[in-house]
Amino acid sequence: MKSLLNIAGMWLVLPALWLSFACTNKSDTVIAANPVLDRDLRNIDSDDNANTDEADDLASLPAAFSHFSDEVEVYRDGDWVVIQSTGIPDHASPYFGNGDSRYEAYNGSNAAFRLNPNSIAEQQFTLRIPLAPSKAASHQATPLGTIGLAVNGVAIFNQYAGPDQPLTNEINSFDQYNGHPQRTGVYHYHIEPLALTAARGRDALIGFLLDGFPVYGPEENGVEVSNADLDEFHGHFGPTADYPDGIYHYHITDEDPYINGSGFYGEPGSISH
Ligand SMILES: [Zn+2]
Ligand SMILES: [Zn+2]
Structure with missing residues (x-):
């Protein structure tokens, strides 16, 4: 019963925390998100190269x-x-x-x-x-x-x-x-x-x-x-x-x-x- 209460409490508290974070730090959050997104995209690119394109390319090189x-x-x-x-x-x-x-x-x-x-x-x-x-x-x-x-x-x-x-x-x-x-x-x-x-x-x-x-x-x-x-x-x-x-x-x-x-x-x- 106690743990159930805690879980219920979390569901009330967490969205409130998130909302306050999102409101007060809105500009920071947006700025911080872009480099992360860019880095992820770069990783996806290089992984693609390593697994598929690069292997094909190496095979076609002298x-x-x-x-x-x-x-x-x-x-x-x-x-x-x-x-x-x-x-x-x-x-x-x-x-x-x-x-x-x-x-x-x-x-x-x-x-x-x-x-x-x-x-x-x-x-x-x-x-x-x-x-x-x-x-x-x-x-x-x-x-x-x-x-x-x-x-x-x-x-x-x-x-x-x-x-x-x-x-x-x-x-x-x-x-x-x-x-x-x-x-x-x-x-x-x-x-x-x-x-x-x-x-x-x-x-x-x-x-x-x-x-x-x-x-x-x-x-x-x-x-x-x-x-x-x-x-x-x-x-x-x-x-x-x-x-x-x-x-x-x-x-x-x-x-x-x-x-x-x-x-x-x-x-x-x-x-x-
Ligand atoms: Zn020679
Ligand atoms: Zn030199």
Whole structure:
């Protein structure tokens, strides 16, 4: 009997509470409701992609795109491959900062190493690169900043520290995996990403540049590739494990310009972040 009374009481009190809340906080309630609604809609979108669209899209992509790590989202959109990444490396770095579980003090071989003042920050990269890349009629110079993405989602930069400035001094701030962050926290590789070549092999696919052409490591068929083996864009045409019929591809070498030479071989897509 007592509990019945309580339940009956609740039914009287609760609507009254709700009414008073709704009246006195009407504007707050409306403002608060919209972000929640937006977030729910976004979740529904991304879940759809993960379960159905993305699987379809991955199936229609060249097999080479399966090399991207799970943290990187890759899907097809018409004639484009869309690649989304936070840009956070999947390996340790002194640039994560002390106290971060991913922090690892410098233990590389460069006696002149000095930490730059920046630290790694999460990005929202969306790259759109051609699904079927082809040689450009006129070759665009690569910009400073992100010119491609490694298979672990990390940005690839060109061979300059600034406008026409070689990497000479900047190299001393590369961590033990050959990456470092710039001022806004974009962690990036200008030269061989040592964590990737160690884990996947020195002849492995390392990433893609914005023009849709793949980047391979510094070895091919067990032989070290040198700049002399490559054209002015730092690539050549030939078969690879992922493209047995042959494709134009860049190679990383251990001397300047390291990953890319005098601009993009193909027409670059776009990047937003
Ligand atoms: Zn840099
Ligand atoms: Zn090659």
